[in-house]
Amino acid sequence: MNKQKSMWSLRLSTAALVLIPVAIGINYIGKTIASALKLPLWIDSLGTILASMLAGPIVGGLAGIINNIIYGFTQDPISTVYAITSLFIGIVVGALSYTGWLKSFGKACILGLIVGLVAAIVSTPLNIIFWGGQTGNVWGDALLAVMLKEGYPVWLASFFDSVVVDIPDKFVSVLICYFIFKGLPNNVKNLYRGGQKIEEL
Amino acid sequence: MKMTLYVAKNSIVHKSDPITKLTYCLVAAIVPYIIPNHLFAFVIMLLSISLLLLGKVFRKMIPIYILSLFLLITIVIIQGIFHPDNVTPLFMLGPITFYQEGLLIASLLIIRIINMLSAFGVVILTTQPDDLIEALVKKGMSPRIGYVIGSVLQIIPQMSSMVGTIMDAQRSRGLETEGKLSTRIKAFIPLIGPVIMNSLIATRERSIALEIRGFNSKRKKTFLRDEKEFLFGKPYQLLLILCFIGAIIWRIFQ
Numbered sequence: 001m002n003k004q005k006s007m008w009s010l011r012l013s014t015a016a017l018v019l020i021p022v023a024i025g026i027n028y029i030g031k032t033i034a035s036a037l038k039l040p041l042w043i044d045s046l047g048t049i050l051a052s053m054l055a056g057p058i059v060g061g062l063a064g065i066i067n068n069i070i071y072g073f074t075q076d077p078i079s080t081v082y083a084i085t086s087l088f089i090g091i092v093v094g095a096l097s098y099t100g101w102l103k104s105f106g107k108a109c110i111l112g113l114i115v116g117l118v119a120a121i122v123s124t125p126l127n128i129i130f131w132g133g134q135t136g137n138v139w140g141d142a143l144l145a146v147m148l149k150e151g152y153p154v155w156l157a158s159f160f161d162s163v164v165v166d167i168p169d170k171f172v173s174v175l176i177c178y179f180i181f182k183g184l185p186n187n188v189k190n191l192y193r194g195g196q197k198i199e200e201l
Numbered sequence: 202m203k204m205t206l207y208v209a210k211n212s213i214v215h216k217s218d219p220i221t222k223l224t225y226c227l228v229a230a231i232v233p234y235i236i237p238n239h240l241f242a243f244v245i246m247l248l249s250i251s252l253l254l255l256g257k258v259f260r261k262m263i264p265i266y267i268l269s270l271f272l273l274i275t276i277v278i279i280q281g282i283f284h285p286d287n288v289t290p291l292f293m294l295g296p297i298t299f300y301q302e303g304l305l306i307a308s309l310l311i312i313r314i315i316n317m318l319s320a321f322g323v324v325i326l327t328t329q330p331d332d333l334i335e336a337l338v339k340k341g342m343s344p345r346i347g348y349v350i351g352s353v354l355q356i357i358p359q360m361s362s363m364v365g366t367i368m369d370a371q372r373s374r375g376l377e378t379e380g381k382l383s384t385r386i387k388a389f390i391p392l393i394g395p396v397i398m399n400s401l402i403a404t405r406e407r408s409i410a411l412e413i414r415g416f417n418s419k420r421k422k423t424f425l426r427d428e429k430e431f432l433f434g435k436p437y438q439l440l441l442i443l444c445f446i447g448a449i450i451w452r453i454f455q
Contacts, residue, residue: 013408025357033368037385040382070353073333077265078269080321130234131310134272179390
């Protein structure tokens, strides 16, 4: 039983599974508090990121994809489109934080930038297919308009539109989660990492 | 905070099989993207809207459209003015010229989006989430995932009320939540921190409670509620899937 369970294992412990609805709830309240405080960012993936840090890429990815599908079928159909983006955010954060990217503040900053870049790369084709390149963010879309006017191709303009929106948002979100993660007591952190016998419930 | 927009009405759409509605929603939302034709997309959009009217829920759909209004307006502006293929000016609005090519593209995108919203609306407004989850589990979706989805719908209202409590508590301790951007940013962690801690600690109890009740049992699960009778079952689902395959074949040989 000393063998470390791979982070890609599909056999999820009950605690890891119960973490998914909580992650989706945290996504929701993060977004609510950010808009109540009138912050200029979405901050709508805190839960996905935190779940990935705690329980790895599979739980993180599942939390991401289920999050967007549930919102799509209960509140806002548009969010379903970005289920793929959330899936990738969960997988990337989970895989990297399990391989030591949460060891220091500097590494966490780089992780934030990577996640933002991945989100922008995955969102760009979706934005082009579904809405012709927009993101729905005023600043990003203004940049898109300027770049199109200057004669840049749609995919590049749309990519920069996403970058402007996603990188600050995911960077801040990853850092918030990093500080919360560092502040969590070890018995909570160990709850979701299957592997050592003592953690199995 | 209510997690569902479901409207209880007595209509043929409400009585239809949730899986059929889900299949319709996905097929109707995707097919106009496979077949890039204005008229075709428009017909599908009308079909989705008439299903909403038939379900007597069209009025409830309007807030969902309004949520996407900003996106629709920016599509007209970006495509109409800035699309790279723009050559033929159509009309002027003050100093700004709108072009025919861009507006044509914008109109197709808008028809597709309104269609997608309406198709989702058919599921959102006429199907109880519990019925849909149960139907999916009966279809073979893992009951564990069914539990996850079901508990999201319960947990979000609980957590939002927790946010209200914590916001009041922190404000009464003198936390400023209004004013300069830096003040508001500083308020974020003290507000969200306790909610996250509380809910993470609660997962431990919840998972123990679930395991005691045989959550991981390998036995076949049974259902608490009696099976409801729904209209338009399997054959209609099959028909919709055939339409979808037909659209893909059409596109390949186009």
